[in-house]
Amino acid sequence: MKIICIGRNYVAHAKELNNEVPTTPVFFMKPDSALVISNRPFFYPDFSSDVHYELEVVVRIDRLGRSIEEKYANRYFSEIGLGVDFTARDLQMKQKEKGLPWEIAKGFDYSAPISEFFPLKQFKDIHNLSFKLDLNSKTVQDGNTSLMIFSFEKIISYVSRYMTLKTGDLIFTGTPAGVGPVAINDRLEAYLEGEKIMDFPVK
Numbered sequence: 398m399k400i401i402c403i404g405r406n407y408v409a410h411a412k413e414l415n416n417e418v419p420t421t422p423v424f425f426m427k428p429d430s431a432l433v434i435s436n437r438p439f440f441y442p443d444f445s446s447d448v449h450y451e452l453e454v455v456v457r458i459d460r461l462g463r464s465i466e467e468k469y470a471n472r473y474f475s476e477i478g479l480g481v482d483f484t485a486r487d488l489q490m491k492q493k494e495k496g497l498p499w500e501i502a503k504g505f506d507y508s509a510p511i512s513e514f515f516p517l518k519q520f521k522d523i524h525n526l527s528f529k530l531d532l533n534s535k536t537v538q539d540g541n542t543s544l545m546i547f548s549f550e551k552i553i554s555y556v557s558r559y560m561t562l563k564t565g566d567l568i569f570t571g572t573p574a575g576v577g578p579v580a581i582n583d584r585l586e587a588y589l590e591g592e593k594i595m596d597f598p599v600k
């Protein structure tokens with residue numbers, strides 16, 4: 398499986414990092430070795446001193462598809478969850494300055510903790526889902542999918558023009574404003590529609 402991540406999909410987050418608001422989706426990838434499941438700890442890497450959390454809604458693809466039309470994109474996913482797109486911001490800044498790829502800053506081991514996934518039919522409206530991240534019991538990110546620049550369907554349509562989507566692929570759909578650093582011994586708790594679905598430590 399592959400993990401596709403959308404960058405700059407919330408206006409306030411693009412602005413907090415001094416990025417332009419994109420007119421087409423920006424995406425990058427993480428390897429499957431980045432995944433962390435079942436609330437296992439995030440192990441802080443020794444090659445960075447500025448690792449940031451980015452809480453994101455994640456969709457799981459459940460059908461093979463390529464060049465999917467936006468109006469049919471809803472047929473290609475039936476479950477949703479949350480994930481943290483951990484980013485070595487110091488390494489990413491260096492790569493960005495030189496115009497080099499981001500994988501070193503985004504695809505390292507443990508950089509993609511995910512929650513369990515839940516059937517879409519459990520939610521009233523996936524285009525109006527609240528999600529939030531607490532860091533040491535203080536809310537640091539408070540997002541809503543209604544603020545996405547590119548919808549789930551638009552993202553699936555766009556990405557599938559370039560790469561075939563397969564069952565089990567995950568798409569991280571971008572983070573809202575409020576990203577910031579984590580430190581060893583921090584605790585992260587993530588909520589979807591008010592329900593806590595992630596709770597893990599930084600070690």
Ligand code: MG
Binds near residue numbers: 402404451482569571
């Ligand atoms: Mg992100």
